Amino acid sequence: xxxxxxxxxxxxxxxxxxxxxxxxxxxxxxxxxxxxxxxxxxxxxxxxxxxxxxxxxxxxxxxxxxxxxxxxxxxxxxxxxxxxxxxxxxxxxxxxxxxxxxxxxxxxxxxxxxxxxxxxxxxxxxxxxxxxxxxxxxxxxxxxxxxxxxxxxxxxxxxxxxxxxxxxxxxxxxxxxxxxxxxxxxxxxxxxxxxxxxxxxxxxxxxxxxxxxxxxxxxxxxxxxxxxxxxxxxxx
Numbered sequence: 711x712x713x714x715x716x717x718x719x720x721x722x723x724x725x726x727x728x729x730x731x732x733x734x735x736x737x738x739x740x741x742x743x744x745x746x747x748x749x750x751x752x753x754x755x756x757x758x759x760x761x762x763x764x765x766x767x768x769x770x771x772x773x774x775x776x777x778x779x780x781x782x783x784x785x786x787x788x789x790x791x792x793x794x795x796x797x798x799x800x801x802x803x804x805x806x807x808x809x810x811x812x813x814x815x816x817x818x819x820x821x822x823x824x825x826x827x828x829x830x831x832x833x834x835x836x837x838x839x840x841x842x843x844x845x846x847x848x849x850x851x852x853x854x855x856x857x858x859x860x861x862x863x864x865x866x867x868x869x870x871x872x873x874x875x876x877x878x879x880x881x882x883x884x885x886x887x888x889x890x891x892x893x894x895x896x897x898x899x900x901x902x903x904x905x906x907x908x909x910x911x912x913x914x915x916x917x918x919x920x921x922x923x924x925x926x927x928x929x930x931x932x933x934x935x936x937x938x939x940x941x942x943x944x945x946x
Contacts, residue, residue, distance in 0.1 A: 721765040734927035750937030756784035763787035775801040796850050799823040813876045813916050814840040816850050818863045828869040838876040843891050865907040874914030875899050885922035892929035
């Protein structure tokens with residue numbers, strides 16, 4: 711069967727992004743195996759996700775509970791879902807057992823609901839604390855000086871495992887202008903790791919998107935969330 715133009719272009723885009731990721735790792739003296747690509751697939755069809763998965767992409771990020779629940783059964787290939795959007799506690803039950811990681815925990819009540827739902831599976835859900843580094847009112851997230859308190863609370867939950875931090879820094883045309891925010895998140899992660907909280911491992915930093923993921927990698931990102939650079943702005 712001849713490869714479609716869309717499938718070829720998808721493979722080429724993903725390959726180009728992975729090459730840029732590897733180069734950023736080399737520049738910063740990191741092992742490329744330490745950094746994973748999350749393809750942000752919100753508003754993209756199951757068929758488009760299958761095309762990306764056919765190239766070897768396995769991690770996909772979704773931001774809307776209903777969309778994920780509707781779409782995931784239609785994806786034919788084996789993939790792993792990360793929920794990267796804002797999450798209401800009353801919708802957690804729909805994600806139970808469906809996702810590998812929740813990126814945007816910003817309050818203890820949400821973590822308690824996650825704990826309740828994953829207890830039903832006798833399993834643990836990996837989570838990240840979302841940090842609002844710049845105090846932007848338009849974005850969710852915990853203030854930097856409140857992160858330790860939330861991390862200590864999460865450490866008490868038997869079915870929630872805190873793996874690290876996530877941030878959505880202020881947008882800047884020049885990725886270098888965003889570098890200080892990424893560095894601040896890494897330093898905050900290092901401070902939390904030094905506390906040795908029980909059951910908490912600060913091994914994950916989710917930061918960097920299509921226009922600035924290389925700088926994020928240079929500053930320590932282990933997960934980069936790339937959407938438009940893979941799929942384009944609109945569905946094909």
